[in-house]
Amino acid sequence: MKAMMAGFAAMVIISIGAWYALGEMGFSSAEQRSGQSVRLD
């Protein structure tokens, strides 16, 4: 049971880390393909 919980915890930590890292990279389609002249925020 401990191993299962550790696996799930690792999954959560990796997911949050991925979210942060991808956000910093500006990976999303909206960020990649937008600019001052083409997108109104």
Add this chain to the structure above:
Amino acid sequence: MLRALLSIIFILGVAPIASAQDAGAPVEIDRSATGGAQTLEDILRRQRGESIDDSFRSNNIGGDATSVPGLGPLGGASDPELWRALRYNKADITVSDNTEVGKVLVQDGGMRWYQFRQGPLAQYGGWLLLGTMALLLVFFVLRGRVRIDAPATGRTVTRFASFERMTHWMLAGSFILLGITGLLVLFGRMFIAPVFGKEANSVILIASKWVHNNVSWAFMLALVLVFVMWVRHNLPNRTDLVWISQFGGIVGKKHPPAKKFNAGQKMIFWSVIVLGGSISVSGLSLLFPFELPLMGKTFTLLNDWGVPGWIGMAPLDTALTPQEEMQLTSLWHAMVAFVLMAIIIAHIYIGSVGMEGAYDAMGSGEVDEAWAHQHHSIWLDEVKAKQGAAPKDATPAE
């Protein structure tokens, strides 16, 4: 052999969507009455979903101003010809986006993608999962639980170490989350929106997309770790043939010998690695839109091998627009995921209610020797031989 099989599955799965308009041999249509322009028969055939050789339209995009002098600012192209050039992505245009994605002003692949996604993909995929669950229920009713024949010994052996179990659960947990959120994204508009409303559906799908995008990294990492940890135990050997010939003891009363992983588990392992690997690659392509196109390159490879010809198909169209690349990748991603979900449902069944004592292997990691002897006798003998053997650095008593 495996490569050939996968190639054919790929072609049967994705290629028909890519070339839906080209299905079947195009019929010659007499267009003399319209001076070569579209006829009623063309329109009716298109509406019936039949194949049309529309080169009479796609190539009819005007000429050069130099060859037809004095025809105004558009040169030799009339308005209809210009529109046709835009329609078939043959117009020489400049867009502010300045990428191949932006240059596609009209694309009808999206409709084929939408219709396939809402139609056969959702329908057959949904039935595959429900059918698998129904079959397992019937099997459980008929066969019952696979019991341990011999009484429990009370002595246990370590089946999986802590790190192996942690990695397994990281893979399992992430796959289940990815499966559920993937199904929500596919079926949300069909089933959630009509019942709970579009607002609720929107919130659920935004959350699902967040989970899907980020949990995928845990899945991919766990997939690599599982491969490294267990690949040497999952190479096929002769005991697998015996196991398969006796249906692994799941059907019937025999209990064939097996090493750490039996043939059934090896099938699960390779399904997870191959299908999970394919889902990961297509998922990465979707995660970074237009950056990692896969389909055109794969079609080129398949054409080079001559795979479409094996099943009487013409070479696949490799000149896909960036949008079509994404559409086909998303369909492939979902199709492979459905197959893997069905396999994993069966895996969950046999690892829980289907077999007595199976859960302990991934729960506590300790299994009773009676269970180990019944299902993995060769592995048990190996473990016991190691336990009984003297340490390598031991020195004999004087």
